Amino acid sequence: MSERINGYADAVLAIAHAEGDVKGISDELFVVGRAVDTNDDLRAAISDARMPAERKIQIMDDLLDGKARAATKGLVSMVVGAGRGADLGKIAAAVAERAATSAGKQVATVRSAVALSDDQTSRLATALAAKLGIEVDVKVIQDSSVVGGLITTVGDTVIDGSVRTRLNRLRESL
Amino acid sequence: MLLAQIQVIAAEGPNGKFIPSDAKEMYWAIAAFAVIFFFFVKKGVPLIREALDKGQAAAVADATAAEAAIAESRAKIADATAELGDADAQLAQIMADSQEAAQQLRVDSANRTQQLVNDMWAKAQADVESMKTQASADIQAEVASQAMGAAEQVVRASLDDAGQSTLVDNYIARLGASS
Known part of the structure; x- marks a missing residue:
């Protein structure tokens, strides 16, 4: 696993700890990551360098609207807005692994x-x-x-x- | 007797013949003849004999040379005959070698052809076996694929929510039982 993935995972886990809901956020991120990994169109859309970050974030907000915690949506927006949408699945898996290990x-x-x-x-x-x-x-x-x-x-x-x-x-x- | 007859004839006078009528002439003639005969015998005969001897020696030499030439010719003929015999033998050997080489060539060619035919036959058989095996494998794979496709459709159709839940529960139960 690359340093970048580890760095994002550590950051997401810290925020989840700060929110006090590590398991809930970790579980939701895991599901979102799987959705990105298994849906080629979604992965292509949120990793398209020509598409503005606001548009990518809007896509994920619409996708998670009413289905995920606000903290989860915010973390997803952070990753996608940073241009790492294609890595969301790996980051979510790393977060889940760290969360489980910490418990x-x-x-x-x-x-x-x-x-x-x-x-x-x-x-x-x-x-x-x-x-x-x-x-x-x-x-x-x-x-x-x-x-x-x-x-x-x-x-x-x-x-x-x-x-x-x-x-x-x-x-x-x- | 002869001399007496000559004397008588001479006494008869000229008779128109070659015998002179004068006996003296005849005596002189005889003497001259005797002298000539003497010199002839004394000088001429040896010369003639020498000439004859020389001729004979030359003839003998010639005959010897001729015999030598004949012998040499015969030797040459013998050599030529021998060479001809050798040539015949060589020709016969060449013919024999050629026939042997041709026979060997035929045998080799036949062997190569037979080997080629055998190889082609073996390759054809191997290809046929390979094709049969491949065809059988393809048919088996196709049958398996078709059967599996059908089986999967049947399984999916038969697995409703209750069936799926049962499968999950069975999995958990087996997991618990094996711990």
């Missing part, structure tokens, strides 16, 4: 075809902690290519229980 946890990235309920997320965090012996901060990424089930990544460990993987195994056996 004595490790980030567990969970890919799912559907959104998980709070109960499912909580039970998943408990099961992962029991299996891995560490507290985890679950970050859910909605990914339709998973088809069904979950793929959990914690550090270098991958626990794959997706329908996609089962279909791939079936394809290989064929």
